Amino acid sequence: MEITVDEDACCGAGQCVMIAPEVFDQRDDDGVVILLDPAPPPELRPAVENAAAVCPAAAISVFP
Amino acid sequence: MEYPFTQPSALEPPAEWARLRDECPVSRVRMASGDETVLLTRYEDVRTLLADPRFTHNLSRPDAARIADSESGGVFNEASLVTDMTSGEGHLRWRRMMSRSFTAKRVNALRPRIEEIAHELISAVQPPVDLVSALGFPLPVFVICELLGVPADHRDRFAHWSDAMLNLTKFKQDELDTAAREFHEFMAAHVLAKRDNPGDDLLSELATIVDAQDGRLTEVELIITAQGLLVAGHETTANMIGKMVAMLLADRSRWEALLADRGLIPSAVEEALRFDANPNIGIPRYVSEQYEVAGETLPAGTTVITNLASANRDGCVFADADEMVLDRRPNPHIAFGAGPHSCLGQALARVELQTVLGVLLDRLPGLRLDVEPAALRRREGLVVGGIEEVPVRW
Numbered sequence A: 001m002e003i004t005v006d007e008d009a010c011c012g013a014g015q016c017v018m019i020a021p022e023v024f025d026q027r028d029d030d031g032v033v034i035l036l037d038p039a040p041p042p043e044l045r046p047a048v049e050n051a052a053a054v055c056p057a058a059a060i061s062v063f064p
Numbered sequence B: 001m002e003y004p005f006t007q008p009s010a011l012e013p014p015a016e017w018a019r020l021r022d023e024c025p026v027s028r029v030r031m032a033s034g035d036e037t038v039l040l041t042r043y044e045d046v047r048t049l050l051a052d053p054r055f056t057h058n059l060s061r062p063d064a065a066r067i068a069d070s071e072s073g074g075v076f077n078e079a080s081l082v083t084d085m086t087s088g089e090g091h092l093r094w095r096r097m098m099s100r101s102f103t104a105k106r107v108n109a110l111r112p113r114i115e116e117i118a119h120e121l122i123s124a125v126q127p128p129v130d131l132v133s134a135l136g137f138p139l140p141v142f143v144i145c146e147l148l149g150v151p152a153d154h155r156d157r158f159a160h161w162s163d164a165m166l167n168l169t170k171f172k173q174d175e176l177d178t179a180a181r182e183f184h185e186f187m188a189a190h191v192l193a194k195r196d197n198p199g200d201d202l203l204s205e206l207a208t209i210v211d212a213q214d215g216r217l218t219e220v221e222l223i224i225t226a227q228g229l230l231v232a233g234h235e236t237t238a239n240m241i242g243k244m245v246a247m248l249l250a251d252r253s254r255w256e257a258l259l260a261d262r263g264l265i266p267s268a269v270e271e272a273l274r275f276d277a278n279p280n281i282g283i284p285r286y287v288s289e290q291y292e293v294a295g296e297t298l299p300a301g302t303t304v305i306t307n308l309a310s311a312n313r314d315g316c317v318f319a320d321a322d323e324m325v326l327d328r329r330p331n332p333h334i335a336f337g338a339g340p341h342s343c344l345g346q347a348l349a350r351v352e353l354q355t356v357l358g359v360l361l362d363r364l365p366g367l368r369l370d371v372e373p374a375a376l377r378r379r380e381g382l383v384v385g386g387i388e389e390v391p392v393r394w
């Protein structure tokens, strides 16, 4: 599984950090997403897919 | 059709939503002002328009529909004065500057304090009690006041000012003008006081940014921001606490499921946000350029109302959309909007709702509604929908 994030689209809602803190964080100064792990282990797939599905800016893409 | 539609009861959606989603996704409705707007009710249509960066909820253009029946048309119709912070590049700059105070990390750090406030408020009352006035309203005000660094002892005045900003029917124009002036003066005085006596809070932080005079934020923008946060962070969350608890108690098996498994709290909060049948009007958009939706072309200058709550019950996106499914996952509801203008305070709202729910389950496991769900009354006239009273005992 590979992940990309679109920093320009990110609206700083923080949902991804709440759902998958192992994979996502936010910059302290403007709340924009930080991708901690672009290729997380398979056991994190449900959380990552959930984070991508609920992102209000649709800024997370997950590739198989 | 007059809008908003009448609900069968406070917890049930108007029958029109489902009918319009099926038969007439782009419909014409009349607002309290008498002006006509276009109403969207399907998830895809609502989400796509809300997320379109070209448009905002600012209806100050002369050809925009007025929402309220006051002269100015209410909160959405007021001009944003001297600032470009509500749209485009200016909005993005403003948004990124504010986001630092609402990151998951910052709001998670508030959990213990929010818990403490919830415990104090619960300890202060005896059953039977109205949960909205005992907990729903005071808690978010205490939280947002602490975050901004504004004393919470002015709670009653805040409540009046935000009512004046958000009520569509109750006030005359001169009352609205007076409330707006007083609120502005109050905030301006507080910002000045922060300069002499800075604290570890958002207003002090923002005052420093204004003083740097590098174009990031002006004094007037700071005051408008502080007022906006106080109002946005107050009525919405307060009403949602009442609605969430009412929904969970209306069918007590929901409450019991949560008592048995606290791990359900986060997904139950999301489902309550999705299932909310009381958002009042929804969120407007002034469509400033010709726009295609569901096979129709809207001319530039159309005022559109997006019904988020109807979108959240769209069966094309949510299986068993009319059931409250406490462990629904994923739950891509749009109760906080979508795209660049989606709710800035949503992480805070989530943490407040999750924390209140957790404390209620711990402290008052025997909580129950003291009236039939059908007897709950909705609050009338507000931009933000809610339930007037949620009488409970335990």
Ligand code: HEM
Binding pocket: B050, B056, B057, B095, B144, B228, B229, B232, B233, B234, B236, B237, B240, B283, B334, B335, B336, B337, B338, B340, B341, B342, B343, B344, B345, B346, B348, B349
């Ligand atoms: C359950 C509680 C809440 C709900 C349902 C809610 C809902 C919304 C919605 C739907 C929007 C989008 C408006 C649009 O697209 O034009 C919005 C925007 C906003 N909300 Fe909330 N909100 C809640 C709580 C809060 C809190 C606690 C705060 C802050 C302390 C807040 C601050 C804001 C701000 C500043 C905006 C404007 C964002 C922008 O234009 O970039 N909200 N909210």
